Amino acid sequence: MDRAPSMAQQRIPMMRKIALGAGDFGVNIYWQIASLFLLFFYTDVLGLSAYAAGLIYMSALIWDAVVDPLIGALADRTRTRLGRFRPYLLLGALPLAVAFVLMFLLPRGEGPQLLVLTAATHLAFRTLFALVSVPYASLYARVTRSSEERATMAGIRMVFAILAAMAVSALTLPAVRYFGGGAYSWGLVTALFACAACVMLWIAALAAGSGDACEEDTPADTWPGMRYALAALLLNRPLLLMLGIALMNSFAGTFFSKNLLYYFKYVRNDADFGGTALALMAVVAALAAPLWAQLARRCSKRFALLLGTAFYGLGFALWFLCSAAGYAGLMIVLTFIAIGVSANAVCFWAMIPDTVEYGQWRSGIRTESLIVGTVIFAQKAALGLAAGALGMVLGEIGFVANSVQSPDTLQLLVATMSLVPLLGTTGVFLLTWYYPIGPEQHRELLDALARQSAPRNNPPPEPPFQQPPGPAQGSVEPS
Numbered sequence: 001m002d003r004a005p006s007m008a009q010q011r012i013p014m015m016r017k018i019a020l021g022a023g024d025f026g027v028n029i030y031w032q033i034a035s036l037f038l039l040f041f042y043t044d045v046l047g048l049s050a051y052a053a054g055l056i057y058m059s060a061l062i063w064d065a066v067v068d069p070l071i072g073a074l075a076d077r078t079r080t081r082l083g084r085f086r087p088y089l090l091l092g093a094l095p096l097a098v099a100f101v102l103m104f105l106l107p108r109g110e111g112p113q114l115l116v117l118t119a120a121t122h123l124a125f126r127t128l129f130a131l132v133s134v135p136y137a138s139l140y141a142r143v144t145r146s147s148e149e150r151a152t153m154a155g156i157r158m159v160f161a162i163l164a165a166m167a168v169s170a171l172t173l174p175a176v177r178y179f180g181g182g183a184y185s186w187g188l189v190t191a192l193f194a195c196a197a198c199v200m201l202w203i204a205a206l207a208a209g210s211g212d213a214c215e216e217d218t219p220a221d222t223w224p225g226m227r228y229a230l231a232a233l234l235l236n237r238p239l240l241l242m243l244g245i246a247l248m249n250s251f252a253g254t255f256f257s258k259n260l261l262y263y264f265k266y267v268r269n270d271a272d273f274g275g276t277a278l279a280l281m282a283v284v285a286a287l288a289a290p291l292w293a294q295l296a297r298r299c300s301k302r303f304a305l306l307l308g309t310a311f312y313g314l315g316f317a318l319w320f321l322c323s324a325a326g327y328a329g330l331m332i333v334l335t336f337i338a339i340g341v342s343a344n345a346v347c348f349w350a351m352i353p354d355t356v357e358y359g360q361w362r363s364g365i366r367t368e369s370l371i372v373g374t375v376i377f378a379q380k381a382a383l384g385l386a387a388g389a390l391g392m393v394l395g396e397i398g399f400v401a402n403s404v405q406s407p408d409t410l411q412l413l414v415a416t417m418s419l420v421p422l423l424g425t426t427g428v429f430l431l432t433w434y435y436p437i438g439p440e441q442h443r444e445l446l447d448a449l450a451r452q453s454a455p456r457n458n459p460p461p462e463p464p465f466q467q468p469p470g471p472a473q474g475s476v477e478p479s
Contacts (some may be wrong), residue, residue: 012149016207020139021156023089023204026197027133028313030100030166033193035127035173038103042118045183056119058384064126065380071134072373073229076366085135085142085369096128096201097180097194105187132201134376138369139208141353147442148297151304154350155293158342160284167169169279193292229370232363237436239355239371241350243378244431249344252424255390256316256337259417266405267323267413277334284338285345292346299346300438301354306429308343311336313425320418344428356436357445361452393420 035338042053103121106114140153179185181306233239258277265271296304315336322329338387352375353368360366397412405413437445 011146012144012153016209017149017153017156019207020143020153021160021204022200022207023136023139023160024157025160025164026093026204027136028161029168029193029197029200030096030125030129031170032165033100033172033190036168037123041104041186045108045186046114048114052115052155053118056115056122057212059119059128060122061380061384062463063123064130065334065377065384067127067130068134068377068380069370069373071130072078072138072367072370075135075138075373076229080302081337083142083208085139086208088135088206089134089201089208092128092132093198093201093205096125096132096200097198099125099128100194100197101187101191102421104183104190104456106183108183130373130376134373136201136204136368137349137372137376138441139204141356141368142374143358144209145446147350147354147437147439150353151296151301151346152293154296154346154348155221155289157349158289158293158346159286161345162282162289166279166282166286169275169282173197203418228363229365232359232365232367233371233374235362236355236359236371238351238358239374241431242355243375245344245348245428246375246378247382248424248427248431249348251386251389252312252316252377252428253341254383254386254420255420255424256319256417257392258387259413262399262413263323263417267410273327277330280331281334281338281341285336285342286459288339288342289346292343293350296347301351302432302435304343305347305351305432305435308340308347309425309429309432312340312342312344313422313429315340316418316422316425320415320422323418340425351435351437354442357442357449358437361445361448364452390416412441 039053039057042048042056043050046053047079048056075085075088078087095479099121103118103125107119108120125397140150140157144150144153156239170178172193175189175192218335257278261271261274263278292304292308295307318333318336319330323334325333352372356366356368356371359371393416394413397416398409399413
């Protein structure tokens, strides 16, 4: 019997889903610490200039984004008795932990030697991070082809990701102070975090089990090469829509979350409450994630994402209209936004694996990891573009850090953090409206793949379902 239909009907035990999701805790430990504290460590602990630290950080992040799809292509060609992706977690988790700690064990000093060591350790970390995180994310398209199971697992992943963010935010600085506050303290604290992350990634690798060690869809010696694989990505219309959603969400999230701290500091004159607001949003998003996963499972991921994006957009509109309201009112608005954040995170990563089967049907090759690597590359590139655009916008509206802002600047700050994200969520809603894969269409895709027996270089079979008129949840047709 073909594997596709059997995997589509498979139900994964809850404990195994939780164990797989634990890997996201490990991945996000690394991501959150690097995002929140590494630049601060470079300048305030190592003593690097802000220019040198920023240049090293930006260069390493660009390298990380570029290497993601390359790692994806490498993982797709990997064939071992343990599977395609598990070896990267089993063998890569420990070197990743070591490289991460080495970034925080550098001696304070000056001169080119410190710059070289800082750049080398950061590049090593980013390379190993891609080597582990891309195959890990690809596992979700491998262990099951059930669209409903993928929705549930995406919700569990979201919960673990938020828990990691909360742990890093709440524990890192107090732990560093507890151990003395010096460079040694940073090395010790990051070593403890790295141990936890390493264990979580190993748990996820073991939980993948035989699902990653199944029979191959594309034999390694017939894998068509990068040029053909990249061309196949361009035929994958649902994937292209998801890349657009990633771009829009990155701009919406960046313009709101990074401005939120400025809002409370300069508009409300309450800088400390910015962290409280972010913590509230994280808690609400974590609580909402299982509910969005259940809605996506019972209805469709497309419907859940449309509804969640409506919450998202409503929150930004209310923020623009009610930014002068009391704190209780602002907390209600932040709750709407956090619910939307949760829906977008859960549904996005539940929908990406379904694009793998569409791409396989259109091109004849299965490229889970290349698709995931491309998505992660798009996210990182979009985040970088959004951060750069935000910096330019803040400069244009007359914002000057650590100074009293003019009334016009404060009004434009509120408009920037609400109307730009509202525009982004409108784009997400429109792209989601045209997303063609629903539960029934995904089952038909799997049936078509089960019947497909033509060689790789032959044209794909006739469409298993036709596109209805209009942008309904509908179905898939070749572009």
